[in-house]
Amino acid sequence: xxxxxxxxxxxxxxxxxxxxxxxxxxxxxxxxxxxxxxxxxxxxxxxxxxxxxxxxxxxxxxxxxxxxxxxxxxxxxxxxxxxxxxxxxxxxxxxxxxxxxxxxxxxxxxxxxxxxxxxxxxxxxxxxxxxxxxxxxxxxxxxxxxxxxxxxxxxxxxxxxxxxxxxxxxxxxxxxxxxxxxxxxxxxxxxxxxxxxxxxxxxxxxxxxxxxxxxxxxxxxxxxxxxxxxxxxxxxxxxxxxxxxxxxxxxxxxxxxxxxxxxxxxxxxxxxxxxxxxxxxxxxxxxxxxxxxxxxxxxxxxxxxxxxxxxxxxxxxxxxxxxxxxxxxxxxxxxxxxxxxxxxxxxxxx
Amino acid sequence: xxxxxxxxxxxxxxxxxxxxxxxxxxxxxxxxxxxxxxxxxxxxxxxxxxxxxxxxxxxxxxxxxxxxxxxxxxxxxxxxxxxxxxxxxxxxxxxxxxxxxxxxxxxxxxxxxxxxxxxxxxxxxxxxxxxxxxxxxxxxxxxxxxxxxxxxxxxxxxxxxxxxxxxxxxxxxxxxxxxxxxxxxxxxxxxxxxxxxxxxxxxxxxxxxxxxxxxxxxxxxxxxxxxxxxxxxxxxxxxxxxxxxxxxxxxxxxxxxxxxxxxxxxxxxxxxxxxxxxxxxxxxxxxxxxxxxxxxxxxxxxxxxxxxxxxxxxxxxxxxxxxxxxxxxxxxxxxxxxxxxxxxxxxxxx
Numbered sequence: 136x137x138x139x140x141x142x143x144x145x146x147x148x149x150x151x152x153x154x155x156x157x158x159x160x161x162x163x164x165x166x167x168x169x170x171x172x173x174x175x176x177x178x179x180x181x182x183x184x185x186x187x188x189x190x191x192x193x194x195x196x197x198x199x200x201x202x203x204x205x206x207x208x209x210x211x212x213x214x215x216x217x218x219x220x221x222x223x224x225x226x227x228x229x230x231x232x233x234x235x236x237x238x239x240x241x242x243x244x245x246x247x248x249x250x251x252x253x254x255x256x257x258x259x260x261x262x263x264x265x266x267x268x269x270x271x272x273x274x275x276x277x278x279x280x281x282x283x284x285x286x287x288x289x290x291x292x293x294x295x296x297x298x299x300x301x302x303x304x305x306x307x308x309x310x311x312x313x314x315x316x317x318x319x320x321x322x323x324x325x326x327x328x329x330x331x332x333x334x335x336x337x338x339x340x341x342x343x344x345x346x347x348x349x350x351x352x353x354x355x356x357x358x359x360x361x362x363x364x365x366x367x368x369x370x371x372x373x374x375x376x377x378x379x380x381x382x383x384x385x386x387x388x389x390x391x392x393x394x395x396x397x398x399x400x401x402x403x404x405x406x407x408x409x410x411x412x413x414x415x416x417x418x419x420x421x422x423x424x425x426x427x428x429x430x431x432x433x434x435x436x437x438x439x440x441x442x443x444x445x446x447x448x449x450x451x452x453x454x455x456x457x458x459x460x461x462x463x464x465x466x467x468x469x470x471x472x473x474x475x476x477x478x479x480x481x482x483x484x485x
Numbered sequence: 486x487x488x489x490x491x492x493x494x495x496x497x498x499x500x501x502x503x504x505x506x507x508x509x510x511x512x513x514x515x516x517x518x519x520x521x522x523x524x525x526x527x528x529x530x531x532x533x534x535x536x537x538x539x540x541x542x543x544x545x546x547x548x549x550x551x552x553x554x555x556x557x558x559x560x561x562x563x564x565x566x567x568x569x570x571x572x573x574x575x576x577x578x579x580x581x582x583x584x585x586x587x588x589x590x591x592x593x594x595x596x597x598x599x600x601x602x603x604x605x606x607x608x609x610x611x612x613x614x615x616x617x618x619x620x621x622x623x624x625x626x627x628x629x630x631x632x633x634x635x636x637x638x639x640x641x642x643x644x645x646x647x648x649x650x651x652x653x654x655x656x657x658x659x660x661x662x663x664x665x666x667x668x669x670x671x672x673x674x675x676x677x678x679x680x681x682x683x684x685x686x687x688x689x690x691x692x693x694x695x696x697x698x699x700x701x702x703x704x705x706x707x708x709x710x711x712x713x714x715x716x717x718x719x720x721x722x723x724x725x726x727x728x729x730x731x732x733x734x735x736x737x738x739x740x741x742x743x744x745x746x747x748x749x750x751x752x753x754x755x756x757x758x759x760x761x762x763x764x765x766x767x768x769x770x771x772x773x774x775x776x777x778x779x780x781x782x783x784x785x786x787x788x789x790x791x792x793x794x795x796x797x798x799x800x801x802x803x804x805x806x807x808x809x810x811x812x813x814x815x816x817x818x819x820x821x822x823x824x825x826x827x828x829x830x831x832x833x834x835x
Contacts, residue, residue, distance in 0.1 A: 136658050138659050138660045138683075142710075142714045153540075179532055181530075184520070185526070187700050188517050191698075217567055217728075229492065230493075232493060249721050253578070309488050333488075347537050348537070372603060380734075
């Protein structure tokens with residue numbers, strides 16, 4: 136018997152490569168190529184750092200208020216945390232305390248099984264069809280909870296509210312989490328359904344559409360009872376998850392709706408141009424509702440393309456995983472970055 | 486059967502009261518009354534907020550390097566996270582995977598049982614003696630892990646390395662966590678023992694001695710295998726726990742050793758003056774090795790004193806908990822704040 140026997144045994148999540156150099160085009164982590172709103176820069180620059188001697192507001196109420204107001208909810212319907220990974224893991228902890236398996240698609244965000252393993256939550260995955268579509272009818276079965284990323288990652292496919300409604304109607308007795316990390320790039324948010332379904336939880340993030348991946352801000356929406364459970368789970372782990380600077384920066388981001396819309400519109404325009412160019416080169420890809428595309432070439436192996444692009448200092452994402460190892464996930468960068476990518480692909484694909 | 490049946494059932498941790506007003510003396514959360522180092526203010530003011538569009542460095546290497554260098558360790562021996570609550574909870578997750586109970590004192594940081602409950606870790610508490618001293622010999626028993634806060638909270642008592650050594654010698658087969666949240670105020674750090682004991686983990690925080698409670702920075706020290714397990718646990722939960730601003734601010738804090746020492750010295754001087762004044766008024770209290778004192782009056786009930794002080798806009802901490810409900814925990818504030826406290830106490834205690 137040794138202390139080593141009690142160490143955690145776990146496969147760590149592998150995120151997109153972050154090369155130790157600065158002069159390359161990074162299209163592998165679904166980051167936004169544009170900076171956060173100007174107000175965010177000002178909020179940080181003028182932040183009263185003396186105040187850091189005090190603990191932050193435990194429940195980040197100022198930020199919860201700002202977010203609530205934007206989406207037309209009350210503060211009691213909003214939870215904020217240290218990135219949507221933090222928020223989602225707390226959701227799993229707070230809502231999935233059943234012996235029945237939590238269900239979600241086989242092709243989706245790769246952190247779901249990791250959290251289930253960590254929290255010893257049983258789970259089963261349900262295959263998406265050959266076009267990566269989720270079939271809502273497959274979710275009409277006994278379960279301990281449901282998680283649906285909509286739009287889904289890494290497939291980029293977004294579905295309408297009828298689809299979410301069907302899943303909710305089939306699951307009145309489970310908490311249904313709709314993970315909307317990418318919703319702002321063309322998805323349809325389930326927030327308006329919160330009035331109808333008391334078992335619905337919607338999560339969102341500031342990392343993508345608000346260009347604040349470096350700041351770690353995520354949120355969840357739900358009815359008061361749901362949100363209270365989330366705060367209880369948070370309080371049992373870490374009373375003060377968000378720092379004071381992040382709270383101030385988040386508030387400033389929410390304040391600038393115009394910049395938010397303009398940035399998202401730029402990303403969408405570039406994405407659609409990228410999608411058309413890829414199709415012209417012989418790629419097939421679903422219509423993307425996100426800030427990335429999920430593309431397969433008829434004649435070139437995804438892994439080879441990925442490796443080749445790396446030699447040209449362009450990083451895209453390749454998953455060596457069943458069903459999707461013939462696909463590239465390419466984040467939408469600036470127009471210049473995407474032009475460079477298209478140029479290199481055209482030179483490679485003959 | 487309803488979704489409600491699977492909600493988390495948990496008693497949330499109750500932190501020190503944070504009244505919704507600004508004009509009061511806050512001596513109830515063990516915060517530092519002085520601002521962070523001037524370099525921290527500059528680091529935030531000049532932070533390149535454009536870079537927030539990218540994810541932070543997942544392992545906060547720049548900060549881990551700075552901390553490692555300061556204490557004479559390698560980066561591989563240092564883990565940094567989002568406050569020491571985050572770090573400690575991850576330690577419990579990473580190191581306490583046994584069927585045997587984790588052991589710690591009955592009077593100590595109140596988050597330990599909360600994390601055990603959350604992670605379904607069995608635990609047993611071991612009573613401190615009537616003077617709140619931990620008896621190292623009590624920890625010579627089978628267990629799944631050991632946690633010792635040194636200096637301990639809320640007792641304020643710090644013990645020397647002989648004491649820690651005895652606990653370690655009795656527990657070669659368990660991970661022993663020494664929680665040093667308050668060590669800089671007069672405790673003796675177990676970091677030098679890391680070379681001798683491969684099962685030792687030491688945790689520290691930037692919230693107290695570095696005046697950065699609002700920034701959420703904590704760290705752990707241990708051998709490479711220990712620290713790797715901690716990163717694996719972190720990666721399985723949240724790849725990017727610390728935001729980019731916090732990393733930069735933390736680095737700036739570590740860079741100013743002189744300011745750090747001067748601030749700690751001021752707190753210690755005020756604490757010793759407060760301790761003497763309290764004893765003169767008929768309080769008994771252990772010699773504090775922390776930035777707070779733990780005081781009992783022979784004739785006045787702690788709860789009454791606490792309530793009275795509140796009416797004078799001075800907030801101290803009272804725990805309605807067995808064995809310590811006759812005590813006040815008073816954080817060391819500025820000299821002016823402590824003068825005001827002493828004045829009010831002198832007027833109340835006749």
